[in-house]
Amino acid sequence: MSTDSVDVAAYAAALADGIEAALPGWVERVVAGIMTAWTGSVPPEVASAARATGREAAKTVAPRVRALLAADIDEQRTTPLAILRSAALRYPTEVLHAAGVAPVVRDQAAEELFPEDVYDLVPATFADIAPGLADLGLYWGAAKAFEHKQRHQPKTAGGTR
16 A cells, blocks of 8 residues: 555445444334335334344345455446345335235336335435445545555656556
8 A cells, every 4th residue: 555545444434334323213214115105104013123223134135235345446347336235125125015014106217226126215325325325435436546546547757656
């Protein structure tokens, strides 16, 4: 690592912490949003299931995100957002399906990109999970890009980059 490199690990840790903290609330919010749109309210048992499932999502997804972000940047073959998208398909969907909620109407592009996302929950950005994750994701991405450039930029004739 060069002396002018940024601390990618610090940004990665902050992003992982933010994701872990945000997931339970996100699961609860999206379940409540779909339930309210479908029935006009959220039954207590569905709210309880969403709360428990949100905690399970954080316990299961956060270690996967942390493992990815702890890997060397040249070894990262996916993104934390891709991992979050897989969580979107599993955790809130399980709660909504168990509650008997019918799939929502989605546009053709969404159906083609995410055929299993029957409730249209897949986050497009970190901000869809929690607004504060947008900046954390941006900082981590910029630090990773800077580090990648430092590592892989060809040296100039004078021996510097």
